[in-house]
Structures are given as C-alpha cells and as structure tokens.
Amino acid sequence: MIRNTLVPLAVLALAACATTDPPEQEMGAARAMVSQARPVAGQDAPQELAEAQQKLARAEAAMQRGHYEHARLLAQQAEADAKLAWTVAENVRVQRSAAEVQDGTRALREEIERKGQ
Numbered sequence: 001m002i003r004n005t006l007v008p009l010a011v012l013a014l015a016a017c018a019t020t021d022p023p024e025q026e027m028g029a030a031r032a033m034v035s036q037a038r039p040v041a042g043q044d045a046p047q048e049l050a051e052a053q054q055k056l057a058r059a060e061a062a063m064q065r066g067h068y069e070h071a072r073l074l075a076q077q078a079e080a081d082a083k084l085a086w087t088v089a090e091n092v093r094v095q096r097s098a099a100e101v102q103d104g105t106r107a108l109r110e111e112i113e114r115k116g117q
Contacts, residue, residue, distance in 0.1 A: 020068040020069055021068065022063060022068050022071070023059075023063070023068055023071050023072035023075055026071075026072050026075035026076055026079070027059060027060070027063065027071065027075045029075070029079050030052075030055075030056050030059060030075040030076070030078040030079040030082070031056065033052070033078075033079045033082035033083055033086070034049075034052050034053060034056050034078060034079075034082045036082070036086065037049055037052065037082040037083070037085045037086040037089070040085075040086055040089045040090065040093075041082075041085035041086055041088065041089040043089070044088065044089035044092040044093065045084075045085040045086075045088035045089040045092070048081060048084050048085035048088050049082070049085040049089075051081045051085075052078050052079075052081035052082035052084075052085055053078075055074050055075075055077045055078035055081055056074070056075070056078040056082075058074050059071045059072075059074035059075040059078055062074060
C-alpha cells in the first residue's frame with residue numbers, strides 16, 4: 001500500500017524537476033547587479049563582492065548542469081550579495097565624504113579663529 005503511494009509521488013517529483021524552466025530572469029538580474037556593484041564595491045567591499053561573484057559562478061555552473069532550482073536560488077543569493085556589496089561600498093563612500101566635510105569645516109573654523117585674534 002505504501003509502495004503504491006510512493007511510486008506516483010516519486011514520479012511527480014521527478015516530473016516537477018524536469019519541467020522547471022531555466023531561471024533566465026534571475027540569472028540576468030544577478031549578472032546585472034554584480035556588474036553594477038563591481039566598480040563601486042571592488043575597493044570598499046571586496047569580500048561582499050567576492051561572495052556575490054562566487055555565487056553567480058556557482059549559479060552559472062548549476063545552469064549548465066540543468067539544475068535550475070539550485071541555479072535560481074544561487075542567482076537570487078548572488079543578486080542579494082551584490083546589493084549588499086554595493087550598499088556597503090556606498091556607505092563607506094558617504095562616510096569618507098562626511099569625514100572630508102568635517103575636516104574642511106574644522107579647518108575653516110580654525111582659520112576664522114586665527115583671523116579673529
């Protein structure tokens with residue numbers, strides 16, 4: 001009885017895997033986000049960018065093997081990692097700019113104090 005139930009379920013599971021469409025949209029989004037993050041994050045978020053690139057490479061390999069669900073998951077993770085890399089790098093850039101503005105303000109304040117004496 002149990003065997004009669006498991007066989008159709010196994011066939012359905014295999015059929016579901018076989019009919020999964022390639023994750024072209026997810027792969028495209030991941031490629032685009034990694035490309036967008038690369039020039040910004042290469043210097044200021046290299047670890048996060050490397051994670052995104054590695055996951056994208058693994059997604060590409062899974063696509064080649066026809067493991068579309070695994071490729072889809074890796075592509076989504078690669079896109080998220082690339083967004084994180086871009087965000088971290090932008091945060092570093094903004095903090096650097098804020099520090100420069102503070103330095104400029106401090107120098108201006110010191111100059112004003114010197115002239116006032």
